Amino acid sequence: MEIPAKYESSAIEKKWYKYWIEKKYFHSEPDDREPYVIVIPPPNVTGVLHMGHMLNNTIQDILVRRARMLGKNAVWVPGTDHASIATEAKVVAKLKNEGIEKNTLTREEFLKYAWEWKEKHGGIILQQLKELGASCDWDREAFTMDEIRSGSVIKVFVDLYNKGLIYRGVRMVNWDPEAKTAVSDEEVIYSEENSKLYYVKYKIVGEDNYLIVATTRPETILGDVAVCVNPNDTRYSGLKGKSVIVPMVNREVPVIFDEYVDMEFGTGCLKITPAHDINDYEIGIKYNLPVIDIFNDDGTLNHSAGLFVGEDRFKARELSVEELKKLDLILKIEDYQNKVGRSERTNSVIEPKLSLQWFLKMEQLSKPALEAVENGNVNLIPSKFKNVYRHWMENVRDWCISRQLWWGHRIPAYYINDTNEFVVAGTEKEAVELAREKTGNKNLEAKDLYQDGDVLDTWFSSWLWPISVFNGILEPENPDFKYYYPTNDLVTAPEILFFWVARMIIAGYEYAGDKPFSNVYLTGIVRDKQRRKMSKSLGNSPDPLDLIKEYGADGVRVGMLLCSPAGGDLLYDNSLPEQGRNFANKIWNAFRLVKSWQVDENIEQPEHSKVAVRWFESKLNETISNINQQFDTFRLSESLMSVYKFFWDDFSAWYLEIIKPEYQKPIDKETYVRTLDFFKKICLLLSPFMPFISEELWQFMKDKNDPESIVIAKWPEINVVDKEILDEFENCQQVVANIRTVRQEKNIPQRDKLKLYVIKHCSYSSVFDTVSIKLGNLEEVIFTEEKINPSSGFLVKTNEYFIPLGNLINKEEEITKLKEELKYTEGFLVSVMKKLGNEKFVNNAPVNVIEIERKKQADAEAKIKILKEQIEGLK
RNA sequence: GGGAGCUUAGCUCAGCUGGUUCAGAGCACCUGCCUUACAAGCAGGGGGUCAAUGGUUCGAAUCCAUUAGUUCCCACCA
Numbered sequence: 001m002e003i004p005a006k007y008e009s010s011a012i013e014k015k016w017y018k019y020w021i022e023k024k025y026f027h028s029e030p031d032d033r034e035p036y037v038i039v040i041p042p043p044n045v046t047g048v049l050h051m052g053h054m055l056n057n058t059i060q061d062i063l064v065r066r067a068r069m070l071g072k073n074a075v076w077v078p079g080t081d082h083a084s085i086a087t088e089a090k091v092v093a094k095l096k097n098e099g100i101e102k103n104t105l106t107r108e109e110f111l112k113y114a115w116e117w118k119e120k121h122g123g124i125i126l127q128q129l130k131e132l133g134a135s136c137d138w139d140r141e142a143f144t145m146d147e148i149r150s151g152s153v154i155k156v157f158v159d160l161y162n163k164g165l166i167y168r169g170v171r172m173v174n175w176d177p178e179a180k181t182a183v184s185d186e187e188v189i190y191s192e193e194n195s196k197l198y199y200v201k202y203k204i205v206g207e208d209n210y211l212i213v214a215t216t217r218p219e220t221i222l223g224d225v226a227v228c229v230n231p232n233d234t235r236y237s238g239l240k241g242k243s244v245i246v247p248m249v250n251r252e253v254p255v256i257f258d259e260y261v262d263m264e265f266g267t268g269c270l271k272i273t274p275a276h277d278i279n280d281y282e283i284g285i286k287y288n289l290p291v292i293d294i295f296n297d298d299g300t301l302n303h304s305a306g307l308f309v310g311e312d313r314f315k316a317r318e319l320s321v322e323e324l325k326k327l328d329l330i331l332k333i334e335d336y337q338n339k340v341g342r343s344e345r346t347n348s349v350i351e352p353k354l355s356l357q358w359f360l361k362m363e364q365l366s367k368p369a370l371e372a373v374e375n376g377n378v379n380l381i382p383s384k385f386k387n388v389y390r391h392w393m394e395n396v397r398d399w400c401i402s403r404q405l406w407w408g409h410r411i412p413a414y415y416i417n418d419t420n421e422f423v424v425a426g427t428e429k430e431a432v433e434l435a436r437e438k439t440g441n442k443n444l445e446a447k448d449l450y451q452d453g454d455v456l457d458t459w460f461s462s463w464l465w466p467i468s469v470f471n472g473i474l475e476p477e478n479p480d481f482k483y484y485y486p487t488n489d490l491v492t493a494p495e496i497l498f499f500w501v502a503r504m505i506i507a508g509y510e511y512a513g514d515k516p517f518s519n520v521y522l523t524g525i526v527r528d529k530q531r532r533k534m535s536k537s538l539g540n541s542p543d544p545l546d547l548i549k550e551y552g553a554d555g556v557r558v559g560m561l562l563c564s565p566a567g568g569d570l571l572y573d574n575s576l577p578e579q580g581r582n583f584a585n586k587i588w589n590a591f592r593l594v595k596s597w598q599v600d601e602n603i604e605q606p607e608h609s610k611v612a613v614r615w616f617e618s619k620l621n622e623t624i625s626n627i628n629q630q631f632d633t634f635r636l637s638e639s640l641m642s643v644y645k646f647f648w649d650d651f652s653a654w655y656l657e658i659i660k661p662e663y664q665k666p667i668d669k670e671t672y673v674r675t676l677d678f679f680k681k682i683c684l685l686l687s688p689f690m691p692f693i694s695e696e697l698w699q700f701m702k703d704k705n706d707p708e709s710i711v712i713a714k715w716p717e718i719n720v721v722d723k724e725i726l727d728e729f730e731n732c733q734q735v736v737a738n739i740r741t742v743r744q745e746k747n748i749p750q751r752d753k754l755k756l757y758v759i760k761h762c763s764y765s766s767v768f769d770t771v772s773i774k775l776g777n778l779e780e781v782i783f784t785e786e787k788i789n790p791s792s793g794f795l796v797k798t799n800e801y802f803i804p805l806g807n808l809i810n811k812e813e814e815i816t817k818l819k820e821e822l823k824y825t826e827g828f829l830v831s832v833m834k835k836l837g838n839e840k841f842v843n844n845a846p847v848n849v850i851e852i853e854r855k856k857q858a859d860a861e862a863k864i865k866i867l868k869e870q871i872e873g874l875k
Numbered sequence: 876g877g878g879a880g881c882u883u884a885g886c887u888c889a890g891c892u893g894g895u896u897c898a899g900a901g902c903a904c905c906u907g908c909c910u911u912a913c914a915a916g917c918a919g920g921g922g923g924u925c926a927a928u929g930g931u932u933c934g935a936a937u938c939c940a941u942u943a944g945u946u947c948c949c950a951c952c953a
Binding site for chain 2: 005006007190197213214215216217260261262264265266269270271273277278279280338339341384385387388391392395494497498529562563564565568569570571573575576578579581582583584585586588589590591592593594595596633635637638641644645652653656660663664737740741743744745747749750751835838839840841842843844845846848849852853856
């Protein structure tokens with residue numbers, strides 16, 4: 001069979017993914033085996049794959065593929081999130097493009113458009129995951145708004161309401177005027193922005209004097225109901241019982257006193273606008289002040305404002321400033337930096353706004369979830385997130401779960417005859433029953449009820465995800481749920497630790513009586529080389545699919561993982577997938593080499609191959625053991641690096657070089673068989689990281705006893721690790737490296753054979769001499785008692801090696817080299833002697849440590865003696 | 876304002892229980908090679924007061940304290 005010289009990724013990837021799907025290798029059903037479960041963090045249904053997804057899903061795939069190879073019944077459940085606010089925003093924008101305004105549509109009409117959009121664009125991202133090689137069980141795909149998931153959400157809402165944990169109340173919420181909905185605290189991003197601080201004059205009633213108030217939001221003056229100063233502030237002690245005139249609207253409001261006011265800030269006078277500032281609101285309650293809400297839901301001013309009605313809030317700010325200037329009520333304007341909250345979804349400035357919302361009481365619910373992470377039942381990786389988690393959970397606030405949107409799970413509360421009386425029920429029928437009970441009116445019909453117009457926060461469905469994907473809410477006794485829950489590992493970004501992870505743990509204990517997962521692997525954020533977050537708006541994010549096309553899925557996977565430890569940011573650069581692609585090509589070429597060999601059953605296995613096989617077997621086992629350990633501690637980058645170095649250095653640069661037959665000569669059967677076996681085992685180790693190329697090679701190499709696909713092959717077992725042979729081989733590697741250096745320094749071509757003389761001073765195993773002969777291209781290795789002069793010499797441990805080179809040797813150079821080494825060794829000996837001469841050290845240090853030092857001393861002394869002799873000999 | 880973390884080679888990071896894994900890896904860099912698997916490669920090489928200071932200890936990159944720089948989380952002072 002013809003094997004191409006370069007690894008062609010695209011065709012191979014398509015071929016094997018199709019094959020895996022046809023063979024249903026990724027599908028799982030409950031059986032006797034131990035389950036291994038990952039649920040995907042569901043991407044937005046209308047989203048497209050970005051670099052963060054790539055990293056995240058590569059990690060999940062690596063974990064699930066290895067678990068599958070370990071013989072576990074592994075399942076990775078895929079799905080998408082309806083992402084109510086993000087999706088609704090997209091649909092609104094799309095309709096607007098087509099000249100349709102949302103507010104001209106009925107709810108039903110809008111939802112029809114939204115579902116159409118979902119059907120058309122939904123799941124693109126899941127298709128893209130397939131290109132990455134994601135081994136999800138596609139038969140189990142779930143959507144947060146499909147029947148089972150919706151039913152689960154409603155059931156849970158009703159249950160929490162009946163438990164008294166959900167309540168409806170007027171609260172100051174974060175209002176997104178663009179999306180016209182409340183958003184949760186977690187969805188508000190604060191950042192420093194440049195603004196102005198306006199010093200505004202408020203006339204004191206009955207005095208010809210002004211009180212100066214500093215504000216960043218002059219437009220809210222229209223909603224002022226008081227001015228507040230600190231009671232300890234001597235500047236204002238004369239103002240007791242006075243009132244001031246609110247500028248522009250000329251409303252008379254009281255001056256009140258509260259220690260909340262910071263005397264240092266601005267003028268020490270704070271204007272109170274309860275409707276538009278959370279702190280003002282609380283002060284308003286405390287002093288029983290009225291609330292004047294001057295904004296409409298879209299951020300324009302309403303009639304309560306009195307002025308600038310219908311203008312946008314920012315326009316109103318400008319107009320207010322103009323007006324104040326005209327009235328000569330502005331003392332000064334300063335540049336000022338303050339923190340401005342913006343909506344995560346729409347980026348519009350959040351408006352604190354009073355509104356009637358639904359809340360979930362969190363304090364009681366979150367207790368077991370806090371406990372679980374504290375006691376290690378749920379393990380956060382890296383563990384530094386434990387602190388962050390604890391801090392949040394201990395200060396958790398009630399969760400505002402209602403959103404003024406249409407796309408989502410509609411709140412199952414039904415108002416009776418448009419009153420504020422309501423019942424909460426899973427279905428309309430039940431609602432009618434309850435309403436009849438509640439009102440005593442047996443004639444109540446469905447038409448007398450009106451369902452709450454709000455939908456639930458997206459996270460109110462995703463917090464159930466690990467349970468609901470197995471239908472564990474609606475049918476807690478079903479075999480899937482009983483078998484797969486709790487899941488094992490969750491892989492996600494630290495940004496959603498509170499949004500999602502914490503709440504899933506809460507829901508797990510409340511609705512499944514157990515944690516939702518054992519380990520949470522928190523990935524880093526993918527950034528560019530300047531450490532900027534990759535984002536569409538910055539245009540610094542490459543398209544993952546282009547990368548896959550260019551570097552191959554395996555190459556990209558390797559690139560993503562090579563330097564991204566858990567919790568550490570990934571500084572992306574094209575050199576990463578390049579390195580991955582180069583690695584794939586390296587593997588491919590090693591394979592081409594092995595595949596090109598002709599086997600001759602009649603030739604004996606050469607000595608160098610025999611020892612190479614012995615060494616490599618131990619090296620392989622040692623490596624597997626390391627990799628297992630790294631997997632167990634979630635050091636995935638390190639485990640990949642272990643495989644990488646093992647393949648590149650140990651296998652390609654050493655093992656294959658040793659056993660490689662001369663050009664166009666055949667190889668003996670024993671070595672060939674062993675080599676194929678090694679190569680197959682390496683493919684197994686590579687398979688979780690690089691599923692495509694490892695499958696391709698597996699198909700070439702497998703024999704009739706092997707599984708038909710590497711996907712279902714077993715992870716290699718560890719056999720003996722012969723420490724001694726590993727050690728001896730390292731000496732051999734040093735000998736070879738020294739020979740190579742001599743060749744390079746003296747310009748001796750590789751094809752010229754050299755003689756190597758050895759004087760043994762310490763343990764010397766000659767089993768690897770054949771290896772030195774082959775790789776160093778030596779004529780022979782000769783043991784001697786006499787130093788060889790003139791020659792180029794080197795030491796490995798305390799054994800002396802000489803390569804006689806006649807007139808190529810420059811005595812002075814050799815002496816200088818030796819003297820340098822002598823000097824270093826003497827210095828080293830001094831430091832060791834100092835330690836050993838220290839009584840306290842000898843008395844306190846453990847025996848083995850002292851022994852090590854004595855060994856160092858002996859070695860150094862021996863080395864010094866040899867070096868001195870060599871220098872003498874040369875003179 | 877409250878809290879947590881980080882600082883080791885040019886870059887990204889390991890270094891887990893203080894002592895043989897103790898100063899490491901990959902990439903980048905430098906030198907020499909188109910040597911019949913691979914230039915997407917091979918061989919060789921240089922490079923770090925382990926942020927600073929002090930302490931504990933026979934012994935500190937590692938433990939403690941202080942300082943500096945830096946990142947993140949929480950709270951949201953108009």
